[in-house]
Amino acid sequence: MTDLHYPDCPIPFAGSHVDFAETERGDASLDRLQGHAGATAILLHRGQVATDGADLLRARPAEVAALPLADPGLIFLGLEGDGDPVFAASLKSDEMFPAGALTDLRLQGHRLAPDALAVAGRARSIFDWHRTHPFCARCGRPSVPAEGGAKRICTACDAEHFPRVNPVVIFLVEQADAVLLGRGPGWPPGYYSALAGFVSPGETIEEAATREGMEEVGATLACHRYLFCQPWPFPSQLMIGLISQAADRTVRIDEKELEDARWFSRAEVQAVFDGTGGAFLRPPRTTIAHQLMKAWLAGQ
Ligand SMILES: [Zn+2]
Numbered sequence: 601m602t603d604l605h606y607p608d609c610p611i612p613f614a615g616s617h618v619d620f621a622e623t624e625r626g627d628a629s630l631d632r633l634q635g636h637a638g639a640t641a642i643l644l645h646r647g648q649v650a651t652d653g654a655d656l657l658r659a660r661p662a663e664v665a666a667l668p669l670a671d672p673g674l675i676f677l678g679l680e681g682d683g684d685p686v687f688a689a690s691l692k693s694d695e696m697f698p699a700g701a702l703t704d705l706r707l708q709g710h711r712l713a714p715d716a717l718a719v720a721g722r723a724r725s726i727f728d729w730h731r732t733h734p735f736c737a738r739c740g741r742p743s744v745p746a747e748g749g750a751k752r753i754c755t756a757c758d759a760e761h762f763p764r765v766n767p768v769v770i771f772l773v774e775q776a777d778a779v780l781l782g783r784g785p786g787w788p789p790g791y792y793s794a795l796a797g798f799v800s801p802g803e804t805i806e807e808a809a810t811r812e813g814m815e816e817v818g819a820t821l822a823c824h825r826y827l828f829c830q831p832w833p834f835p836s837q838l839m840i841g842l843i844s845q846a847a848d849r850t851v852r853i854d855e856k857e858l859e860d861a862r863w864f865s866r867a868e869v870q871a872v873f874d875g876t877g878g879a880f881l882r883p884p885r886t887t888i889a890h891q892l893m894k895a896w897l898a899g900q
Contacts, residue, residue, distance in 0.1 A: 620750075775845065816854050
C-alpha cells in the first residue's frame, strides 16, 4: 500500500467537497434538483459503495429512483462543483453492479480518492441510521424520511429525529520516547492500535480519555492534547484524536477489553512506518490511529 491518495490530507473520511445545501431540502427543490442536467446519484448496497477505481460509480437519479431501493429511497447529499446535485441510493439488489464494483469502505477505502471516500462514508452513515431508526423513539410508531434524508418525522406524533453522531476518544498514550498500544481480542496477529472509548454523558473529552486509560490499562493519564478528529462511518462515530501523557509505564490490562497492551519505542514505531521493522502491525492509513502515530513520529 502506498500513501498516494493522502499526501496532504491526513484525515480520511473527512473533507467532503459536497455542500449540505440546507436551504434546498424542501420537496419542490428536491424534485427540481433530481431533474437537474448535472444531477448524479452514488450507489450503495448493504453498506458497500459502488466504485470504479478511485472514484464512485454514478447514475442518473431518475434511473435509480425506478429501481427497488432500501429505506429511505433516494437521499440528497448536497451540491458539488457549480451546483450539481448529488444524491445517493441503497439498492436492494446487487445485480446491476459490475463484478468487483462493490467496495467495503473499512477494508478497501484506501483505494478511493479522499473526496470520494468522504462522500461515500457520509452516505454509508446516513443509510445505516435510516435502516436502524424506522420507528419514533418517543411514541414507537413508524417514522418517515424528510428533507432528502436529513431527518425523519413521526407519522403519529410529528416528533423530528436527526441522525446521531457518537463521540469516541482515541488517544495515543506517550511517556518519554515511547507509546502504549493495545490489541483487542480477535484482532489480526501482531496488530496494535491506540486506545479508544465512547464518551459518556456528563464527561468532557479529557475526562473520558482519563477514565478509559485507567479502565483499560491501569494508566494514570494527564495533559491530553487534541490533534484532530475523524468521522468514522461504522456506523457513525466521531473519533476525537488525542495524545495523552502517562505518569509512568504501568500496564494493568482489563482482559474483558484488551488482549494485550505494550510500550513501543519511537525507533520501533518509526521502523514499522518505514517498513524496516516489524515490532507490530500498524492500523491502515484510513484510520485516525494510523494518523495519530504518524503525527507523533513527526513531533506533533
Ligand atoms: Zn412519535
